[in-house]
Amino acid sequence: MDFTELYKHTGSLVSFSPGAHFVLNAVLDRVIIRKTESFQISRTWVIDPTPSESTSLSKHASKTTRFSTDSKNVSISHAAWSSDSEYVLAASVKGGFVQVFKLRDEEWTARIDSGAEGLVKAVWAPDGRTILCFSDWGLRVTIWSLVTGTASYIQFPLFPDKGFAFRADGRYLVLAERHKSRDTLGLYDASDSYRLVRHFSLPTSSLASFTLSPTGNHIAVWEGPLEYKLHILTLAGNRLASFSPEPEPVLGIREVAWHPSGMFLAVAGWDDKIHILDSLSWSPVTAFELSNRIPPEVAIWREPSKWLESTQGRGFLSYEKLRGPQTITLNKTDHTKANPKSGAAQLTWNQTGSLLLVRYETVPTAAHIYHFPSPNEAFVPRLRSVLLHSQAISQARWNPARKGSLALCCGNRSVYTWSDEWESESGEQEEMAECIGVPTKEFDTRNIHWSKDGKGLILMSKETFCCAFEVEEASA
Structure with a gap:
């Protein structure tokens, strides 16, 4: 994988555009758009804390060179692309407003003020021209149309x-x-x-x-x-x-x-x-x-001990593949306490439904991958693979474009991948699990996101992020 430089973010507000041509990130009151091919800045906007004259959707020209007078009080809490990558919304819960920007017109902007009802969340509808604003205290959800500039209301949303x-x-x-x-x-x-x-x-x-x-x-x-x-x-x-x-x-x-x-x-x-x-x-x-005993027919992959120190975070290293039946340690759980550390923390199917990923909190360092048969196979679902790590898994995500590709992170200076799409010397597909170091001194990968085409990854630490892209082999 090729890694970009580190860039700042706030609130984990980093995302690829739906077409994967741009990367959005928010820093306090600023929205920054970069091109994925070069990571040069394409657009920069600053949200305006000044209330508009009315609470209706208002469209007006706004120079992006105007800076906020108190960026700490109007920091961006939500930022997202429209479904066609034409618009970007930036919402401030503290400020109680949503500002919309247009990628092809740097000076165009639209604004939604929530008023006394407050704002807890703003999201795009699938059409990319409608915004849902959830008010405080579950009073209502307001549905704003960028096309007509009008709103409709639904009372008492639960969550x-x-x-x-x-x-x-x-x-x-x-x-x-x-x-x-x-x-x-x-x-x-x-x-x-x-x-x-x-x-x-x-x-x-x-x-x-x-x-x-x-x-x-x-x-x-x-x-x-x-x-x-x-x-x-x-x-x-x-x-x-x-x-x-x-x-x-x-x-x-x-x-x-x-x-x-x-x-x-x-x-x-x-x-x-x-x-x-x-x-x-x-x-x-x-x-x-979940069982502490893993049968011998299950592929068990274990992260090599102290591999980050030995490689200094450069390059990649294969997991160790264990043979024979193995035993893993399960944490004891006290169900008399609130939110006990047990059960499935994550339950996710891959793109085709042939694999089911489960992360159990009783064993937070392991990822269990279950095989699910296709309609033309005998219906015998089974545990296929287990990935074991030295630290608790903080996030795991299936590749949205490839059926057998998984990325994981454990809050350290690396990212982990598992795939069943590798071809052996005999031409058969087999599993491969790799540990990939992030080539920087201070970075803890706490969250990851795939691009929609499955070729790029966003890696997020607490205050910084970088992107990783697959290296395409040159044809002979």
């Missing part, structure tokens, strides 16, 4: 972070709401000014979250942390099934993830078990359970 979802085609917004002390879901037509299509009560007493299936036909909703119960609903609000394992665990559901095809649903609690439900019966077809 600003995990309580809404758009269908894959962007047609409908599903929003968790709380009305008359009851959990409800609202379905809104994004193509018709977010007109309410359906509104129905949920079978939950205290909704924890919900997730929309990739096909957009089903919704999985589940109870809070004290009750292990999941319900499958249609978009019309009809309950198809409910799931609760026997015997029911002490604590509830922690993570839920749809298979990319929508045919299966992975459900994980705080008990180190993963239940796989199918979409025909909505009942478990298999289950994975």
Whole structure:
């Protein structure tokens, strides 16, 4: 991999544009856009803390050379690309406003002032021309259109972070709401000014979250942390099934993830078990359970001891591949305390659904990769590989463009990769796991993000970031 220089960021606000041609990062009250091919600065904007004359969406020219008078009070809390990379939003929760910039016109800007209701989050809708602003105290979500300059309102959203979802085609917004002390879901037509299509009560007493299936036909909703119960609903609000394992665990559901095809649903609690439900019966077809003993047929990769010191953070080194059955140490968990360190901290399918990544908090230094058979294979899901590290894994992400490529970080001066796409001398595909040092003296990789084309990685430390790109081999 080739690494760029280090650049500053605040609030981990760094992202590739959807087309992967630019990189956005925020530093206090400033938005910086760089070209990925050269990392030269293409655009720089500074958010304006001065309130506009009205709370409506206002468009006006603004020179980017104007600086904020008190950048600490108006630092950027949210920054994001529109779906077509044409616009960038920068929101300040403390300032209570959102400013929108246009990539092709450095002086164009639009502004949204939240007013007395406050602001906790601002996100783009899939069309790239609509912004959702969540107010403080769950009062309402305001939907602003850049095209018409008008707004529509939805009252009492339940959560600003995990309580809404758009269908894959962007047609409908599903929003968790709380009305008359009851959990409800609202379905809104994004193509018709977010007109309410359906509104129905949920079978939950205290909704924890919900997730929309990739096909957009089903919704999985589940109870809070004290009750292990999941319900499958249609978009019309009809309950198809409910799931609760026997015997029911002490604590509830922690993570839920749809298979990319929508045919299966992975459900994980705080008990180190993963239940796989199918979409025909909505009942478990298999289950994975964490064990301290790893059978011999599982590939075990272990990070080499003190490899960073020996290589001085330069180049890369292969993991050690262990043979035979192995035993790993599981941390003891006290379930009498709040937020116990147990269960699945991460549950993520790869692009095709052939692999399921699980990070258990009971063994925070390990990543478990389960093989999931394709429709033409015998249905025998199994543990395929385990990656062992010297430090706890802080983040792991599948490559969005390649089915068998994974990147991980552990809060040290390196990034780790696993792939099943390497070709052996016999021409067969095999696994490969590598430790890659970040060539700088002071850098702790705490978070990572892939570009949409899967060719670049953003590596973030607390205050700095860099990018890493695959080295393309020259043809002979």
